[in-house]
Every structure is written in structure tokens, then in C-alpha cells.
Amino acid sequence: MSSRKTRNMSEKEVKKICSCVSLSTVKWKLANRQGKIILDFICGKVYSEDKDDQENSKTIDERFDEELHAKCQTLANILDTMSEAVAELEGIEDKAVGLEQLCDISASMNKSSNQSFNSSSSNNQNSSNYMNSSNFQNSSNYQ
DSSP states (O other): OHHHHHHHHHHHHHHHHHHHHHHHHHHHHHHHHHHHHHHHHHHHHHHSSOHHHHHHOOOTGGGOOHHHHHHHHHHHHHHHHHHHHHHHHHHHHHHHHHHHHHHHHHHHHHHHHHHHHHHHHHHHHHHHHHHHHHHHHHHHHHO
């Protein structure tokens, strides 16, 4: 009964860990796609300007681009989301290692209890056999 309960518990925990890994991976992939689109926009905007346009501008402040600034902020937010996904995966890894260790301990305890049960059964059987043979010898002596 205990091993079935442990197995069911570990199956639930494994499913929970797998769903968390799946969710974090989806978050990462989505953020990755969004980030690439925005990064392509930023690179296109920054590196497509003519050299003449850069020479004619007096200061950087005059050339401030609101849209470019907003895209940079969005990219920073996406990087934060990706960092959170990595942190979630690291936490999941710790849980998975702990669950693996718990399953190993449970398996070794079940194995040792089965071995001790088998050895005690074997000892009891040997004792019964000895008792039966003693009784047989004693009954032979009376005849």
C-alpha cells in the first residue's frame, strides 16, 4: 500500500514539475519571438539612418525617437520575463532533484524492507523445517 501511495504521489509531483517546465518553456519561446521582432525593428531603425543625416544633427537630444525608446523599454521588459522563466526553471530543477532523491530513498527502503522480509520468511521457514524434522525424529523414536 505504501509503495502505491508513494508511486501515486511521485506521479503527481512529476506531472506538476513537467507542467511547470512546459509553462516556463512556452513563456521563454514567446518572449524569444517577441524579442527578435523588436530587436530587428531596433536594429533596422538605428543602423539604416544615412551618414549624412547623422552629421547634420546637432545633438543627440534633438534626435530622440519616442518609438525607438518605447521598443527599447519593451525589449527590457521581455528580458525581465525571460529572466523570470530562467529562475522558474532553476526552481523546478531543485524540486526535481529533491523528488528524485525522495524516490531513491523510498525505493531503497522498499528494497531493504523486502530483503528483510524475505530473510525473516526464510528464517521462519528454516525454523519450521527444523521443528518438523525434530518432531518427525521424535515420533520415530516412539514407534
